[in-house]
Amino acid sequence: xxxxxxxxxxxxxxxxxxxxxxxxxxxxxxxxxxxxxxxxxxxxxxxxxxxxxxxxxxxxxxxxxxxxxxxxxxxxxxxxxxxxxxxxxxxxxxxxxxxxxxxxxxxxxxxxxxxxxxxxxxxxxxxxxxxxxxxxxxxxxxxxxxxxxxxxxxxxxxxxxxxxxxxxxxxxxxxxxxxxxxxxxxxxxxxxxxxxxxxxxxxxxxxxxxxxxxxxxxxxxxxxxxxxxxxxxxxxxxxxxxxxxxxxxxxxxxxxxxxxxxxxxxxxxxxxxxxxxxxxxxxxxxxxxxxxxxxxxxxxxxxxxxxxxxxxxxxxxxxxxxxxxxxxxxxxxxxxxxxxxxxxxxxxxxxxxxxxxxxxxxxxxxxxxxxxxxxxxxxxxxxxxxxxxxxxxxxxxxxxxxxxxxxxxxxxxxxxxxxxxxxxxxxxxxxxxxxxxxxxxxxxxxxxxxxxxxxxxxxxxxxxxxxxxxxxxxxxxxxxxxxxxxxxxxxxxxxxxxxxxxxxxxxxxxxxxxxx
Amino acid sequence: xxxxxxxxxxxxxxxxxxxxxxxxxxxxxxxxxxxxxxxxxxxxxxxxxxxxxxxxxxxxxxxxxxxxxxxxxxxxxxxxxxxxxxxxxxxxxxxxxxxxxxxxxxxxxxxxxxxxxxxxxxxxxxxxxxxxxxxxxxxxxxxxxxxxxxxxxxxxxxxxxxxxxxxxxxxxxxxxxxxxxxxxxxxxxxxxxxxxxxxxxxxxxx
Numbered sequence: 001x002x003x004x005x006x007x008x009x010x011x012x013x014x015x016x017x018x019x020x021x022x023x024x025x026x027x028x029x030x031x032x033x034x035x036x037x038x039x040x041x042x043x044x045x046x047x048x049x050x051x052x053x054x055x056x057x058x059x060x061x062x063x064x065x066x067x068x069x070x071x072x073x074x075x076x077x078x079x080x081x082x083x084x085x086x087x088x089x090x091x092x093x094x095x096x097x098x099x100x101x102x103x104x105x106x107x108x109x110x111x112x113x114x115x116x117x118x119x120x121x122x123x124x125x126x127x128x129x130x131x132x133x134x135x136x137x138x139x140x141x142x143x144x145x146x147x148x149x150x151x152x153x154x155x156x157x158x159x160x161x162x163x164x165x166x167x168x169x170x171x172x173x174x175x176x177x178x179x180x181x182x183x184x185x186x187x188x189x190x191x192x193x194x195x196x197x198x199x200x201x202x203x204x205x206x207x208x209x210x211x212x213x214x215x216x217x218x219x220x221x222x223x224x225x226x227x228x229x230x231x232x233x234x235x236x237x238x239x240x241x242x243x244x245x246x247x248x249x250x251x252x253x254x255x256x257x258x259x260x261x262x263x264x265x266x267x268x269x270x271x272x273x274x275x276x277x278x279x280x281x282x283x284x285x286x287x288x289x290x291x292x293x294x295x296x297x298x299x300x301x302x303x304x305x306x307x308x309x310x311x312x313x314x315x316x317x318x319x320x321x322x323x324x325x326x327x328x329x330x331x332x333x334x335x336x337x338x339x340x341x342x343x344x345x346x347x348x349x350x351x352x353x354x355x356x357x358x359x360x361x362x363x364x365x366x367x368x369x370x371x372x373x374x375x376x377x378x379x380x381x382x383x384x385x386x387x388x389x390x391x392x393x394x395x396x397x398x399x400x401x402x403x404x405x406x407x408x409x410x411x412x413x414x415x416x417x418x419x420x421x422x423x424x425x426x427x428x429x430x431x432x433x434x435x436x437x438x439x440x441x442x443x444x445x446x447x448x449x450x451x452x453x454x455x456x457x458x459x460x461x462x463x464x465x466x467x468x469x470x471x472x473x474x475x476x477x478x479x480x481x482x483x484x485x486x487x488x489x490x491x492x493x494x495x496x497x498x499x500x501x502x503x504x505x506x507x508x509x510x511x512x513x514x515x516x
Numbered sequence: 517x518x519x520x521x522x523x524x525x526x527x528x529x530x531x532x533x534x535x536x537x538x539x540x541x542x543x544x545x546x547x548x549x550x551x552x553x554x555x556x557x558x559x560x561x562x563x564x565x566x567x568x569x570x571x572x573x574x575x576x577x578x579x580x581x582x583x584x585x586x587x588x589x590x591x592x593x594x595x596x597x598x599x600x601x602x603x604x605x606x607x608x609x610x611x612x613x614x615x616x617x618x619x620x621x622x623x624x625x626x627x628x629x630x631x632x633x634x635x636x637x638x639x640x641x642x643x644x645x646x647x648x649x650x651x652x653x654x655x656x657x658x659x660x661x662x663x664x665x666x667x668x669x670x671x672x673x674x675x676x677x678x679x680x681x682x683x684x685x686x687x688x689x690x691x692x693x694x695x696x697x698x699x700x701x702x703x704x705x706x707x708x709x710x711x712x713x714x715x716x717x718x719x720x721x722x
Contacts, residue, residue: 369606382580425577
């Protein structure tokens with residue numbers, strides 16, 4: 001009998017932002033709402049207490065909660081912030097299946113027995129996650145994923161609701177049909193007078209299929225507590241799996257990577273023999289102590305043998321950190337196993353007439369550097385809108401969608417005329433600008449310079465000014481007392497022919513960019 | 517791809533820059549550019565505009581907008597802003613897939629390190645542009661380029677804005693005499709008639 005434990009972190013997008021994103025500096029408990037297309041996508045508990053709801057427009061949300069902090073919703077951040085949680089759960093209970101960021105499922109038979117009961121397993125997980133700083137985490141255990149998730153939603157923070165075996169139907173009976181998360185079906189059921197899952201479940205299955213189709217039939221099975229969706233659709237035909245054993249076990253990641261090549265080739269050619277390609281693979285690493293570390297890898301196209309060897313190497317090396325670091329498994333490796341997670345007919349992936357090989361090679365090289373230096377170390381630049389040169393460019397980690405932080409479309413009055421500076425200092429560097437008699441140059445309230453700049457310097461040494469222009473006032477975000485910027489920009493050319501973009505704000509000069 | 521001499525076929529370069537180095541920039545060779553990021557990125561613009569991939573390693577302050585204006589296709593440019601001590605590995609890994617790499621190495625490059633990187637670049641026919649804060653950072657490059665004179669138009673005493681920049685690029689080959697080319701180098705690179713410009717002299721646009 002398999003049992004499923006679902007782990008649910010409420011308001012995950014908000015947590016992701018306050019722990020790793022733009023909202024890190026906000027005080028604890030501040031009302032936060034994340035917006036997507038001008039509507040609330042997620043909000044914190046304090047915002048919800050003030051009446052902010054998902055789907056509200058920004059103006060309505062701000063009217064209900066005037067000190068609401070509004071941020072943009074970033075789905076990539078959600079996923080990324082959940083990654084350490086998944087890794088932590090994986091350490092305790094292998095085979096975790098992420099359902100969506102903030103929610104994941106674990107088969108609980110093994111851990112349940114090992115930790116002496118399902119509640120204990122949940123308590124162990126809760127303790128580990130609290131160590132990670134995730135304090136609001138809730139658990140549900142039931143026969144199947146759907147019932148377990150509903151149970152988790154009824155649990156208190158760090159607590160677990162267990163639905164005894166065979167009682168999922170009874171547990172679900174009184175829940176409203178809204179929990180099915182199928183808006184059209186739910187609206188139809190409500191209009192039919194079926195307001196609870198129990199009422200829906202009481203309908204005969206054949207009638208439900210005739211009336212509501214396959215998806216309706218699936219929802220009906222969920223409502224009855226018969227969730228027969230495969231736990232993690234990750235077991236294509238088992239004869240495609242390949243394994244290599246090491247006798248004696250190998251300690252060095254490079255040695256393992258070298259030794260798995262033939263197996264990787266066999267794995268790829270077995271799939272190719274069926275006119276298929278593998279686009280997603282599980283790599284299981286077994287250690288001498290009988291531990292298993294498994295990880296799913298996706299490929300932008302499909303895996304060849306070299307790619308698989310790379311993935312094995314990356315999996316064995318500690319993820320952030322230099323190449324050749326100690327194996328993340330921490331023990332000699334006795335076997336490596338490739339399990340196809342997703343295979344597709346080769347015709348779906350046939351290359352165009354001229355092939356798309358170049359880009360896949362580039363992707364591999366960039367990923368290799370990422371595995372050496374960390375994900376954020378390899379970036380692409382995107383030019384967007386904004387007033388200062390550093391605002392106008394966004395660095396996106398390699399592999400993320402290329403979107404600029406600020407759209408280039410709205411007019412950006414006060415942005416700088418071309419040419420753009422070749423060097424952009426982010427953060428700006430301190431500078432000094434003085435007038436003819438050595439006094440610091442300042443800008444008055446009315447936007448006039450107190451003296452013509454005569455000499456300037458970026459570090460210590462001052463050089464004479466050959467030409468200058470400005471001040472160009474910058475009055476950014478004047479509507480927001482916290483973020484408002486009152487400054488003025490100057491372009492200054494030195495006698496050596498170098499040209500600089502300087503900014504003065506509250507009497508302090510800095511260099512924003514250089515035209516070199 | 518054996519031997520020490522780079523392959524004798526030139527890298528695609530912007531037309532105005534093809535005159536800077538006699539014979540053009542070579543694939544698999546290393547060029548040192550002293551302290552001008554716009555000249556360095558302009559060298560990448562040729563291969564990038566021709567459809568190749570480029571990489572910029574160790575230059576966190578690259579102005580993306582200026583690079584794009586000069587013709588660097590940002591969507592085909594891999595940036596590794598801070599490779600630290602791993603720069604030889606990073607350059608080695610990226611040499612495989614790029615046509616040109618712009619690198620700012622750490623202050624001191626050891627001879628052996630430079631040779632290993634150079635051998636790898638020759639093997640993959642990838643051109644390396646070394647951005648040097650002072651001349652002589654890279655041992656024995658194929659050529660050294662330098663902006664020897666620079667003047668701006670468009671800005672005066674408190675009015676106007678930077679518009680055009682006129683530079684003289686001095687290129688020195690191995691054992692050769694400096695070759696001086698006057699250029700316009702701002703949002704685009706254009707040849708300029710050889711004129712004598714005094715260093716630092718400024719012209720105010722009328």
